[in-house]
Amino acid sequence: MKATYDDIVDVQHIASFDSNEKMGEILALGQAAGSLPAAQEARRTLLLAIDVQNDFMEGIGSLAVPGSRADVQRLTQWMYRNLNALSQVICSLDCHAIMQIFHPAWWLDQDNKHPDPFTIITYEAVARGMWRAANGETDRSLEYLFNLESSGKKQLCIWPYHCLEGTAGAKLESEFTKMLYFHAAARRVTPKLVYKGQDPYSEMYGIIQAEYDRDGFVNQEVLDAIREYDAIYIAGQASSHCVLASAEQILAHYESDRSVTSRITLLEDCMSPIGGFEESTKHQFNRLRERYGIQIRKSTEILL
Structure with a gap:
């Protein structure tokens, strides 16, 4: 019998340090799902999940984003509904030390x-x-x-101390993690985790590069991976900072290739801004849509 959404995600435990991940059971459910391995499908679809981490979750996080709990519920529901069409998930994770320029x-x-x-x-x-x-x-x-x-x-x-390496706050939110690995087991893929923000002399909101660093590091591996997918969906926290910066960096890299930028969709109901940035974030996302031809849609509107 196919696992239900409730078999995988305990909605009451989203954004809770009390969640029991029971990962062995989750993997067994995924393996029994009967889904086609992602490598065998012709159309490839990517979810780029930005910083879905405990420290950004309302109620428990040191840098909590209002609305993040409901965002995780909608995102995991979307992943479940689209299990058999979602090929891969790339997750970015903030990872910081105490002594960093923004602490x-x-x-x-x-x-x-x-x-x-x-x-x-x-x-x-x-x-x-x-x-x-x-x-x-x-x-x-x-x-x-x-x-x-x-x-x-x-x-x-200067941000509150957040996503300190090795702490519970730096971990992926546990109910999202369950769905991530249920999907991985069902589709026979390994999710890709991309750590960012470890340079003490810089901020790194986006997944591709820091705001400024002497070496000009660019995560070419992620940029190259994005090109390989027929559709790319972006979600995560916070829409006003790390999601926005990630989208801007990807789109700037591919600005001369509309065939790539037009494949990108922001799941607007699976991300929320830091308080006070609501209108500016909406304006900037609309600007990206006009300039690069991306889509901005609700997860409930999309069935792959």
């Missing part, structure tokens, strides 16, 4: 106090001595701020 520990003010979360730190403020790097890397920090501001990127925001 409070990096900075000290003139009274040797760390900034509060959500403080904005500018090049001018650091150049005037209002802030300095606690580790002595003030010049390197100024280099980052200069390049960030001169290229029109987001201002440096």
Whole structure:
């Protein structure tokens, strides 16, 4: 008998550290699903799941995104409905240390106090001595701020400590993880996990590259993978930051190839913005649709 959605996902335990993943049972259900292995299908479909991690989940996360719990429910329902047409899932995961340029520990003010979360730190403020790097890397920090501001990127925001490597907050949300591995077992694929944000001197909202880094790293492997799929669906958290940056970076890379950009769909009901960014996020997504021909749709409208 085919496993039901409720056999896999416990909706009451979405965004809960109490969830029991029972991964062996989940894998057995997937193996018994009778689905065609993804490698044998002609049409290939990708889900790009951005930062579906505990620290972004409302109720438990240190950087909780309002609406994220319902987003996970809708996303896992979409994955279940489209099990036999969804070929692969690539997941990005924020992965940070305490001492990173966007965490409070990096900075000290003139009274040797760390900034509060959500403080904005500018090049001018650091150049005037209002802030300095606690580790002595003030010049390197100024280099980052200069390049960030001169290229029109987001201002440096001090975020609450989040997705610290090895912590429960850095893990994929557990009910999403169940559906991820149910799908993997059913379609005989290995989901790809892409870690990002480990450079202490930079922010990395998008899956492809940092806001600025000296080496100009680009995740070409992910870009190349995207080209291989006939349809690409993007979901995750937060739509205002990491989802938006990921979409912008992918679309900028393929801006001269409408055959790729037109394959991309944002699942707008499977992502939510950080509070205060609702209207700007909607505006920026609409701009991407007009420029690159992407689609913006609700998951409930899409049956693959």
